[in-house]
Amino acid sequence: SIEVIEHIPPEFIPKYVENISHSLNDKGLLIITTPTDNYPVHRKHYQHFNADKLRNLLSPYFEIDEIIFLNKENYLSRLLARILANKYFILNQKQIKTFVYKIYKKYYLKASAIDGSRILIVATKK
Numbered sequence: 001s002i003e004v005i006e007h008i009p010p011e012f013i014p015k016y017v018e019n020i021s022h023s024l025n026d027k028g029l030l031i032i033t034t035p036t037d038n039y040p041v042h043r044k045h046y047q048h049f050n051a052d053k054l055r056n057l058l059s060p061y062f063e064i065d066e067i068i069f070l071n072k073e074n075y076l077s078r079l080l081a082r083i084l085a086n087k088y089f090i091l092n093q094k095q096i097k098t099f100v101y102k103i104y105k106k107y108y109l110k111a112s113a114i115d116g117s118r119i120l121i122v123a124t125k126k
Contacts, residue, residue, distance in 0.1 A: 001032040006045040013057055021061035021125055028125040030062055036069065036119050051113060054121055062123035069116030070109060077108035 001020065008016050020030060037048040051067050058064065071077070083091060083100050091097045111117070 001030065003033055003035075005032060006034050006042075006048060009046055014060075017057055017061055024125045026125065030058070030123045030125065031120070032058075032123070033070070033118055033120045036113075036116050038115070039073070039117055049119060051119060051121075054119065058121070058123055061126055063126055064121060064123050066120075066122040068120040068122075069111040069113055070118040070120055072108045072111035072115050073117045074108075074115075077104065080104045080108065 005013065005016070024030065032054070034054070035042070035045065035048040037050045037053070039048060041048055055064055055067075080100055080103060084097070084104065091100070
Protein backbone atom coordinates (compact mmCIF):
# COMPACT_ATOMS: atom_id res chain seq x y z
CA SER A 1 0.00 0.00 0.00
CA ILE A 2 2.29 2.70 -1.33
CA GLU A 3 1.09 6.27 -0.77
CA VAL A 4 -2.60 5.28 -0.58
CA ILE A 5 -3.89 5.48 2.99
CA GLU A 6 -3.66 9.29 3.14
CA HIS A 7 -6.23 9.46 0.31
CA ILE A 8 -8.85 7.46 2.22
CA PRO A 9 -11.42 9.25 4.40
CA PRO A 10 -10.59 8.53 8.06
CA GLU A 11 -13.91 6.78 8.73
CA PHE A 12 -13.11 4.18 6.03
CA ILE A 13 -9.54 3.38 7.08
CA PRO A 14 -10.42 0.61 9.58
CA LYS A 15 -12.36 -1.23 6.85
CA TYR A 16 -9.50 -0.63 4.40
CA VAL A 17 -7.01 -2.21 6.82
CA GLU A 18 -9.39 -5.12 7.46
CA ASN A 19 -9.78 -5.71 3.71
CA ILE A 20 -6.01 -5.72 3.21
CA SER A 21 -5.73 -8.27 6.01
CA HIS A 22 -8.37 -10.51 4.45
CA SER A 23 -6.64 -10.38 1.07
CA LEU A 24 -3.32 -11.65 2.49
CA ASN A 25 -2.39 -15.24 3.24
CA ASP A 26 -1.62 -16.27 6.82
CA LYS A 27 1.53 -14.46 7.94
CA GLY A 28 1.25 -12.32 4.78
CA LEU A 29 3.40 -9.20 4.63
CA LEU A 30 2.06 -5.65 4.44
CA ILE A 31 4.29 -2.81 3.27
CA ILE A 32 2.77 0.61 3.66
CA THR A 33 4.20 4.07 3.00
CA THR A 34 2.56 7.40 3.64
CA PRO A 35 3.53 11.01 4.39
CA THR A 36 4.37 11.81 8.00
CA ASP A 37 2.50 14.36 10.03
CA ASN A 38 5.67 16.49 10.10
CA TYR A 39 4.36 18.24 7.01
CA PRO A 40 1.10 20.00 6.16
CA VAL A 41 -1.66 17.89 4.69
CA HIS A 42 -1.80 18.19 0.92
CA ARG A 43 -5.16 19.26 -0.55
CA LYS A 44 -5.64 15.76 -2.03
CA HIS A 45 -4.97 14.06 1.33
CA TYR A 46 -7.30 13.57 4.28
CA GLN A 47 -4.51 13.23 6.82
CA HIS A 48 -0.85 12.42 7.39
CA PHE A 49 0.43 9.91 9.91
CA ASN A 50 2.95 9.19 12.63
CA ALA A 51 4.19 5.82 13.90
CA ASP A 52 1.71 5.64 16.80
CA LYS A 53 -1.31 6.47 14.66
CA LEU A 54 -0.40 3.81 12.09
CA ARG A 55 0.43 1.26 14.78
CA ASN A 56 -3.03 1.77 16.32
CA LEU A 57 -4.76 1.44 12.94
CA LEU A 58 -2.87 -1.71 11.98
CA SER A 59 -2.70 -3.49 15.36
CA PRO A 60 -6.06 -5.31 15.17
CA TYR A 61 -4.81 -7.30 12.15
CA PHE A 62 -1.02 -6.90 11.95
CA GLU A 63 2.15 -7.19 14.01
CA ILE A 64 4.52 -4.32 13.21
CA ASP A 65 7.92 -5.68 12.15
CA GLU A 66 9.69 -2.48 11.20
CA ILE A 67 9.13 1.27 11.09
CA ILE A 68 11.45 3.36 8.92
CA PHE A 69 11.33 7.09 8.37
CA LEU A 70 12.40 8.21 4.91
CA ASN A 71 13.25 11.32 2.92
CA LYS A 72 14.96 13.72 5.28
CA GLU A 73 13.74 17.16 4.27
CA ASN A 74 15.89 20.24 3.87
CA TYR A 75 16.92 22.56 1.05
CA LEU A 76 19.71 20.35 -0.30
CA SER A 77 17.59 17.18 -0.25
CA ARG A 78 14.85 18.94 -2.22
CA LEU A 79 17.43 20.17 -4.72
CA LEU A 80 18.83 16.66 -5.21
CA ALA A 81 15.34 15.23 -5.61
CA ARG A 82 14.56 17.88 -8.25
CA ILE A 83 17.71 16.97 -10.15
CA LEU A 84 16.71 13.30 -10.18
CA ALA A 85 13.03 13.83 -11.06
CA ASN A 86 11.67 17.01 -12.58
CA LYS A 87 9.55 18.25 -15.45
CA TYR A 88 12.23 20.41 -17.04
CA PHE A 89 14.91 17.92 -18.04
CA ILE A 90 15.84 14.26 -17.88
CA LEU A 91 19.18 13.44 -16.38
CA ASN A 92 20.52 10.95 -18.92
CA GLN A 93 24.17 11.04 -17.96
CA LYS A 94 24.48 7.78 -16.01
CA GLN A 95 27.58 8.75 -14.03
CA ILE A 96 26.05 12.05 -12.86
CA LYS A 97 22.71 10.43 -12.05
CA THR A 98 24.46 7.68 -10.08
CA PHE A 99 26.57 10.23 -8.23
CA VAL A 100 23.55 12.37 -7.28
CA TYR A 101 21.56 9.30 -6.21
CA LYS A 102 24.43 8.04 -4.03
CA ILE A 103 24.59 11.40 -2.25
CA TYR A 104 20.83 11.39 -1.73
CA LYS A 105 20.86 7.79 -0.47
CA LYS A 106 23.77 8.38 1.91
CA TYR A 107 22.59 11.63 3.48
CA TYR A 108 18.87 12.04 2.87
CA LEU A 109 17.04 8.76 2.20
CA LYS A 110 16.89 7.58 5.82
CA ALA A 111 15.42 10.01 8.29
CA SER A 112 14.04 10.19 11.81
CA ALA A 113 10.57 10.69 13.24
CA ILE A 114 11.42 14.39 13.51
CA ASP A 115 12.67 15.16 9.99
CA GLY A 116 11.24 12.39 7.81
CA SER A 117 8.63 13.24 5.22
CA ARG A 118 7.57 9.60 4.69
CA ILE A 119 7.02 6.65 6.96
CA LEU A 120 7.41 3.03 5.85
CA ILE A 121 5.94 0.21 7.89
CA VAL A 122 6.49 -3.50 7.37
CA ALA A 123 3.91 -5.63 9.18
CA THR A 124 2.93 -9.29 9.28
CA LYS A 125 -0.68 -10.47 9.31
CA LYS A 126 -1.66 -11.90 12.70
